[in-house]
Amino acid sequence: MGNGHDTLFMAECVGKTGLVYAFDIQAQAIEATKARLTDTPFEQRVQLIFDGHQNLALYLPKGITIKAAIFNLGYLPKSDKSIITLPNTTKKALDALLERLEPKGRVVLVAYYGHEGGEAELSTVRHYCEQLPQERYNVLNYQFINQKNQPPILFCIEKK
Numbered sequence: 001m002g003n004g005h006d007t008l009f010m011a012e013c014v015g016k017t018g019l020v021y022a023f024d025i026q027a028q029a030i031e032a033t034k035a036r037l038t039d040t041p042f043e044q045r046v047q048l049i050f051d052g053h054q055n056l057a058l059y060l061p062k063g064i065t066i067k068a069a070i071f072n073l074g075y076l077p078k079s080d081k082s083i084i085t086l087p088n089t090t091k092k093a094l095d096a097l098l099e100r101l102e103p104k105g106r107v108v109l110v111a112y113y114g115h116e117g118g119e120a121e122l123s124t125v126r127h128y129c130e131q132l133p134q135e136r137y138n139v140l141n142y143q144f145i146n147q148k149n150q151p152p153i154l155f156c157i158e159k160k
C-alpha cells in the first residue's frame with residue numbers, strides 16, 4: 001500500500017468486477033490508502049489488508065488467481081526509514097504469488113536500494129528473478145542508466 005498510489009492505479013485497472021488485495025504492515029499506510037480511495041468509485045474494489053504480503057495466501061479465497069501485482073519495495077516515503085520490506089518476506093510473497101499467477105499474468109517489482117538494507121533486498125530480488133526458468137517465465141529488467149543517487153530498478157515477471 002504505502003501511500004496508496006499503486007492501489008488506486010490497480011483499482012482503476014481492474015474494472016467493476018475486479019478486486020485488488022492491498023497489503024501493508026503499517027497502520028499509517030492503511031490510513032493513507034483509505035483516504036486516497038474514499039469517495040472514489042474504486043473503494044469497493046479494494047481489500048485493505050493489515051498484514052505482510054508474505055501472508056497473502058491466508059487472504060485469497062481458494063481457487064482465486066491473480067492477473068497482476070505490483071511490489072513497490074523499500075520504506076514508506078516521509079516516514080520511519082527503518083520499517084522496510086525485507087529479502088526473506090519479499091521472497092515468500094513472490095513464491096506465494098507466482099503459484100497463483102495466471103498465464104500471461106505479470107508481477108512488477110520496483111526495488112529501491114539507497115537505504116540501509118536496500119542492497120540486500122535488490123540482490124535477493126535479482127537472484128530470484130534470474131533463476132526463474134525461462135520455459136515458464138519471461139523476466140525483464142528495466143532501469144535508469146543516467147541518474148544519480150541509486151534510482152529504482154524495475155523487474156517484471158510474466159508467466160508464460
Ligand SMILES: C[S@@+](CC[C@H](N)C(=O)[O-])C[C@H]1O[C@@H](n2cnc3c(N)ncnc32)[C@H](O)[C@@H]1O
Pocket residue numbers: 001002003004005006007023024025026029051052053054072073074075076077083084085086089
Ligand atoms: C515504498 S513503500 C510503497 C509505496 C506505495 N506503493 C505507494 O504507492 O505509495 C513500501 C511499503 O511497504 C510496506 N511494507 C514493509 N514490509 C512489508 C510487508 N512485509 N508486507 C507488506 N508491506 C510491507 C512499508 O510499510 C511501506 O509502506
